[in-house]
Amino acid sequence: MELSGGENRDFQLTLTHGEKNTKVKGSFAKDAGQYNEDADLWAEFKAGNEMAFSALYERYIVALFNYGEIITADKELIEDSIHDLFVELWKNRNSIAQVESIRYYLYKALKRKIVRNLEKKRKSPLKESFKDHDFEIVLPHDLGIISGEITAIQKENILKALNQLSRKQKEVIILRFYDGLSFAEISGLLGISQKSTYTLVYRALASMKGSMDNKLLYLLALKVYCASDCL
Numbered sequence: 722m723e724l725s726g727g728e729n730r731d732f733q734l735t736l737t738h739g740e741k742n743t744k745v746k747g748s749f750a751k752d753a754g755q756y757n758e759d760a761d762l763w764a765e766f767k768a769g770n771e772m773a774f775s776a777l778y779e780r781y782i783v784a785l786f787n788y789g790e791i792i793t794a795d796k797e798l799i800e801d802s803i804h805d806l807f808v809e810l811w812k813n814r815n816s817i818a819q820v821e822s823i824r825y826y827l828y829k830a831l832k833r834k835i836v837r838n839l840e841k842k843r844k845s846p847l848k849e850s851f852k853d854h855d856f857e858i859v860l861p862h863d864l865g866i867i868s869g870e871i872t873a874i875q876k877e878n879i880l881k882a883l884n885q886l887s888r889k890q891k892e893v894i895i896l897r898f899y900d901g902l903s904f905a906e907i908s909g910l911l912g913i914s915q916k917s918t919y920t921l922v923y924r925a926l927a928s929m930k931g932s933m934d935n936k937l938l939y940l941l942a943l944k945v946y947c948a949s950d951c952l
Contacts, residue, residue: 759822759823759824760819762776762777762780762823763777763819763820763823764819766810766814767814767815767817767819769814769815774810774811774814777810777823778807781823781824781827782803784824784900785803785806785827785828785831786799786800786803788828788831788832788900789802789803789831789835791891791892791895792832792835792836792839793835793839795839795842798835798838798839798842799835801838802831802834802835802838803831805834806827806830806831806834822902822903822906824900824901824902825902825906825909825910828900828902828910829909829910832910878933879933882928882929882933883929885928885929886925886928886929887925889911889921890921890924890925890928891925892911893907893911893918893921893922893925894922894925896910897922904918904919904922926938926942
């Protein structure tokens with residue numbers, strides 16, 4: 722699983738409303754940057770602005786696919802679930818409420834769809850723990866941990882330490898460190914208490930202590946605990 726925001730996904734949606742079909746591609750929202758705030762983007766999408774909807778798709782498509790890979794290795798099922806999610810968003814845009822965090826809203830909605838699709842495929846209920854699926858973290862070029870460059874050895878140590886974590890510990894670190902979700906949002910996604918979320922993070926960082934330089938571990942801990950709640 723590569724956590725990098727620069728990857729392009731060649732997805733396309735065909736949305737039907739009335740007698741008009743709208744095709745949305747990953748490269749369609751060329752003016753996505755005009756929506757500086759997520760709140761403005763969401764409001765415009767709800768108002769039926771097709772360019773805003775395309776910008777929403779463009780802004781979150783890679784993050785959604787990466788999040789889907791935490792849940793399952795079935796890339797085709799992830800793509801189908803994302804497609805269904807955006808079709809449903811457009812269809813129900815008038816009844817969807819304004820949200821505080823688009824990322825959290827989309828992640829939670831996508832997780833529900835992936836779980837349903839996995840259950841349909843397996844024809845049996847899916848355990849919430851997803852113990853049958855683990856994933857490997859591949860660090861992006863810009864770690865965003867420290868100012869300046871880190872050595873190849875330091876990067877290798879970070880990567881090794883992260884991938885020695887349990888599946889759930891890796892998930893909570895990704896959601897906090899890479900995606901910047903609040904502890905309350907992470908607990909909502911994982912279906913556990915906020916206290917349990919803090920405990921997962923603490924144990925993850927503690928288990929990395931012997932594999933990382935103390936300075937890097939300290940900076941990672943600072944980033945994890947202050948990703949958004951300290952702003």
